[in-house]
Structure formats: structure tokens, C-alpha cells
Amino acid sequence: MKKQYDVIIIGAGVVGSAIARELSRYVLDIAVLEKNPDVCNETSGRNSAVVHGGFANPTGSLKARCCAWGNRIMDQLAAELDFPFKRCGKVLVGNTEEDRQQLEKTMRQGAVNGCSGLEMIDGRKLHELVPAVNGSFALWSKRSGIMDPFLYTTALAENAHANGAEFYFEHEVTGISREDGYYYLHTMRGDFKTRWVVNAAGLGAKQISDLLGIKGYRVIGSRSNYIILHKRMGRLLPMPVYPVPSNTYMGIHITPTVDGNVTIGPDAENTDVLDDYSVPQGAVTFLATEGAKLWPHINPADQIRTFAGIQPKLVDENGAIQDWKVEIRDDTAPNAVNLIGIESPGLTGSVPLARYVIRMMQERETFRENPAFNPVHKGIVRFFACTKEEQEKLIRSNPDYGEIICSCEEITKAEILQAIHNPLGVSTMTGIKYRTRAMMGGCQGGFCQAKIEQLIERELGKDPADVVYSRSGSYVVTGPMRKENENDR
């Protein structure tokens, strides 16, 4: 039996990490159990990374409320937690009279939902904002933006950790029992005892809900593919470009990332398989063709990577998509907060959703405020983004800032070492990649991945065969090629 906790959160996606961070404002022993080896490995990290305005969801829904609220506080969160966020705005582009009516309807819904900065613009203004876009007019949402979902989630988790929350990776919850007012969570690596459980398991939330005894939910996966374009393309796209949305699907959009890449997607298809992230050939061709109708600068030569993401959608018996479900069933599963179907806009709405969850908990128990809570988190200082003077200063204080490991993205040894020794104890190659951007450039780690693998071995004292790429079992090399001789080194 491992330690006993007041609250255990299942899932270290953006929602689980936000709940951990917001709960660490109170005097509570908190743990987060995550089945993957890092935060943000599933839905939270596999999406368009757009900070939504809140106009696209039905008025009064939890999605709309959390989204509009999340949008309003994002500047403050970015300042506190030090993650990349750009309030660049976005445009929803139309051509026909039907499009115009739909966009005007969306704008009215936005106004009721409490979104500001929505404006219908003509073609001239549209082309001033995004020169190459194909469209006759647009709905311009000035307060939409883009962010780095991985660094945001990492910041939430690391801030929670700094305020006392503990993270357990590769701890998949396989069973839940309840006895004498405590939950016992079973994992392959031991059992955990807790007074509260929060089910923030995202794609796995239905299984956890079943284990809690709350049955009958129907959750389907909405699977999407994306293409990523080279950084040089971001210069041509100042803000996300969307087609006219339907009630349930935002359509294939073209989105700049905070680092200057461009993503094209999603192509949304329903599935029951919730762990297949393969990208089929047909999808790549389809996305490039469809995307080019909106924005013509899509060229196969600029494509550096593809990825897929899956969103869990709660549906009714007719298959209609439902609002996020957040509940405490005092009869079936007391002291368990159950979150089902947390899909988009979960990234934008994560902290408001966390506060909503905590309010429900506080209706049942009084939490004492943690006087030592510190909301401020500092990320790894990015050499590339610094001024020349700052760079000089960084190198003087730490010469490892003068050693570039990833040439494409200009990531230094100092940044990689900080990422290897991250507070959450994550030691995967992708953990380093997402924390620093090393291996994300044009050569995709061709030159630097072996160096980074060597640094992980050396810094963490790992055997070569124990260094993993992302999931457990994803060993990078099989071991030493020939017997190592200490004298040779």
C-alpha cells in the first residue's frame, strides 16, 4: 500500500493537471495517477492548440461557460505559469449567403455566451488580416488565440507539484473498491487509498466511471488527423483560418502554432478504437487538398510530420453529442467526481472546469486554504527566444547555454539538461522533445537524437536499453553495440 491521500486524480491530461493545480490551493494531500509516462500524452496534446472564444458552443452549456471564462483568464494564466500564448485572433471564412447567415448566427450566440471582440468583416479587411486566404467575408474573433498545450499542461502539473501534489506515471488504475469511507485504487504498481477520487481520465473516463459503479454512459471517439508544415510557413499565416462551423464540427482549419509551424486538420471521424494514432495516406492527401481550398500555401515539400488525436464525445442514444458531464453521485459513488466526454474546448476551459469541480467538492466538504500556495511557475528559459544581450548573460551564467544540441530549433544543452531533470521525473525522449522543442525541426532529430539519448543515459544513470521514446516498451536502442570498455571513453 502506497501513501494515503485526500484526493487522487486519475489522468494527467490538461484537465487532471488543472484540477491538481487548483486543488493545491488548499491544504490537501493530492496525487495524480497517469497511465502514460508523461502528462498531456493523449487528447490534451493532440489537437489544434487553439484558445477558443466560446461562441461555438450552445448557450448555457458547461462547454460554453468554461470556454468563455477560460478565454478571459488566459493572459493571467500565461503570465503566472509561463507558457507560450498568443492572442492572435482568428477568422471563420465564408462565401455564400448561407455561410453569412450561419456566421451571423454564430456571432449572436457568441454575444449571448459572453464573448467579446466578434465582428463581421468584408473581403478587403479579411485579406488585410490574412493575405492569401480564399474567402469573401469572415467572422473575426479578435480574442481567440493559440497556445502550446504541452507546455501549458506541464506548467499546470509542475506548479501543482511545487505546491505539494504528487504525480505517478505509468500507473494505470485497473480496479476501484470502497471500504469505510475510503477508495482503494488498484494499479499494477501497487494500491492507493484516498478519500476523494476525481475521474479526469479523458478517453479512459468511461472505464473509470464503470469502475466507480456509475454505468450507462455512451462515449465515442472522434478521431482526427493533422499535417504539420515547416516553420517557414508560419510567417504567411498570422492567425487560424476556419471554414464556417456546423453545430458539432469546426471543419478543417489552418492554424499557426506559437512556434511558427502550421497545422492542417482535423478531419474528424467517429471511432470506437481509442488508442490508434496512426495516420493513413488518404487522410494526408485529403487534408492537403481540403486545406488548400482555404489557404493555398500547402505544399508537400513543407510537410514535416503528421499526427492524429482522438476526442472523447459523450453521446445520447441517438448519437447526438452532449455537453460535458460533471457529477458527484452521492448515492452510488460518494466523494467521487466523475467527468465524462471532456472534449474541445477542454484546453481553453480547463482551469474554469477545475474550479467548477472544486466547487462541487466544497459543497460537500470544507477545504482549508493553503497559505503557502504559490501560483507562479517558471518554464525553461528558451535561448532561441532571448535577445542577444540575454543570450550573452545566459551563457556567462551557464556555459551549457552556449552549446547548441538541436541546430534546427537552436536548443541548447542547458535547456535539454533542465528538461531531463524535470520536476515530474519524466525521462522519455518525447518528454525532452515537448519540453524544449529539440527534435521538432526540419531534420526531426536526425542530428541531435543520438546526443540526447546519450545525455539521458549519462544524466539519469540509465542502461542504454532502458531509454524509451515515449510509451513504455518503446526502447530507442537495444543496448551497447559492442562491450563497453571504460578505458575507451
Place this chain on the structure above:
Amino acid sequence: MIAEKEFCADTELIRKDAVIIGAGPAGLAAAVQLYKQGIRDLVILEREEEPGGILRQCIHDGFGLGRFGESLSGPEYARIFIDEVEKLGIPYETGAAVTRLTKDRLVQAVTRKGLRTYQAKAVILAMGCKERTRGALGIPGERPAGVFTAGTAQAYMNLYNRMPGREVVILGSGDIGMIMARRLTLEGAHVQAVLEIMPYPAGLPRNILQCLDDYNIPLYLRHTVTCIHGKSRLTGVTAAQVDGQRRPIPGTEKEYSCDTLILSVGLIPENKLLEDAGIVIDPKTHGAVVDENLQTSIPGVFSAGNVLHVHDLVDFVSLEAEALARHAAEYIQKGDVPHCGLDILCGDGIGHTVPQKVSGERNFNLSLRVRKPMRGCRIVVRQNGREAAVKTMKKAIPAEMIQFQVPAGKLDRSGALEVSAEEL
């Protein structure tokens, strides 16, 4: 996010006649030749901890046959030039990664001792090339560990003593891929197959013989990988035959069970600095557009070796860099090189040429690759409807770079040149 960075005030600039970016075969040869031309105020900047470039990890032999008449390993070939550089006392700085280059020939390097900013009369681009990746090809499927580019696998083995895997499939018949097929076999791995999407091999005939045939490794032409399997480590790949348009033919799929996929699907000049500086890039070579002086679209910025166009043999890289040095020395000493206003166009059967511009006043060395294998052909340079130069070849293959000299005697001072390959 990207902070606007200004170059420092003039007082902090280090002034040099020549700044060479990269201490691989091109940079080293250019340095030695510049020195011999009387240019003594120069420096080589190298991002790695040791000079030698990619040759450091190329421990196989076959280098230097043309130049030295003997078969050397990569490190041995590099050593000859490093020794020469050291003997002449040409300064080189390792661990110096160049991050900025401007039109005014300011070069910024990051080192453990701080930032360095050089003001160069001439900048020599000698950064080599990088490998095409899975993402650039868009191979469908999962993204497990165990998918390596050939050069990365080579670095793991030859620089770090790490074994990439045991059961291997290689996609692409580039030279490094075939050399890695042999290397992996020698270290106890089982290489099941080399798959090539084209109807002919991408690499040199000698490597097919020495790296595949000698080890009974099958090469399947007109085949590609259509899907990658494995959620954590690679568990296998699906391969299929392709049709004339390189599309997989349904029904020809074959499953390979393997833990490693090596990609040897092409090399691309390392042109990030060029893009930042606004140097005109040739979409066919992915390197700079250069004139017969190997000068790029920015006066005083020269380019040679694999950063200009991907070579088949290092011997040619050295020669090209030496030619560059003679032109760069002329530029440094006279402040200019002859203007080159005539374009060279790629006609039938020609993949690319270097240079892309000439003066019409001087003899120049023409490098090119053909688009497809040909038995018996004439490579013809035409200008204003007349043949200005012809090279007759018994065979020509895309894997081999073709070079010959075009004499100025038959060239006009106006009119574009067109190069074509005509089958006999």
C-alpha cells in the same frame, strides 16, 4: 515569440577576410586552398566538438580513390585535410554553431564562451546536408520507436556504440542505407530487405555489390513501405509494389516483422541559414543558386559541397570547395568576380545543374544529374540554337554526378544555355 535580434555594434565585430561555416570536407578543403591563394585572415566555424563533418561517422572505406588513389575510411580522409589545416595554422573553432547570417555578411556563432559576431569579406557556406525524414515522406501508420534515418543509425553505431535494432528493413537504396545494411549485418543484426520505390537503385553500383550482394541482402525495386506498425517499439511494416506513378498496387502487400526501419530516402542541403539570409534557393537542388564562381545571390557569399548540391563522392566535394576557394580569393582580393548574366536551364532528362548562372566569358565546370538511367547518351549544352559543348557517355545513372568542363570558346555573351540528355 522570436525576439528581434540586432547585431552588436561595430566595435564588437571580429573582422575576417573569410569565414567558413562548417569543418567537413568542403570547409576544410576550401580553407586550405584559400590559404594557398594568399588569404590568411580566415576562420572555420564548426558546430560539432571535432572537425571532419559527417566523415567522422563514415568508418567504411572507399573514400579518396579519385583523389589519393587509395581507399580510405571517412575519418582517414578527413584527417589528411585536418592535418593540413593544422600544419598551416588555419584557425578553426569547434563547438561554434552559426545561428545567423545576413546579406551584409555578418555571421553570428554561439559558443560556450559567448556569442561571436564576424564581419566577413567572404562567407563560405560548407554546412553539408541533412536527411529526408519519415515526416517529409508522409509514410502512414503509427509512430513507434525504431524508425531511424540511415545517418542517425550510423551515428548511434559508429559514434556512440549503440545498437539500433536486430530485425531490420531498409527503405530506400541510397548509399548510406546500403552501407548501413552491411554495417548492421556485421554487428549481428538481420537485414531482411532493402526496398526502393524507383525502378532503379538510388545509390552507387559498387555499394549494391559490396554492401548488399556480398551479404545476400535482397534489393526490391518498385517497392515501398505503405504502413508502419507498433504502438511502442516498431513491430513490423507493410510493404507493397508500386506502379509507374509510384502508387502502391493493391494485392501486392507483404508484411515484414521487424523492430527497426532504416530510411535512406534522400539528402537535402542544410539550407536553414540560407533561407534566413534570403539567399535564392534552387527548388531542384534545394541548395543555393550559384554562378560559375560558386557565388550565391548574395555577393561575397559562396557555397560548395553538399550544402550546394548532394554529391555522390567526397572527392568531388573537395575539388568543388577548392574551386570555390580560388573564386572567393579573387573576390576578397579584387572586391568582385565577373558578372554572370546567363541562365543555365534544365532540358530533357536533366534533374539539376550546378552552376545555374554563367558569364559566357570563362570556361566553367558543369555538374549535373540525369533524371533516369540511360545507356549511351549525349549530354548537350545548347545556346542560341547551337551546341556549345557535348559529352558522350556509355551510360548515365541518376546515382552518379556527371561533371565536365564547358569551354568559353563556343559561348555567346547573351542567350540562356540549355542542358539536355539525349539517348543515342
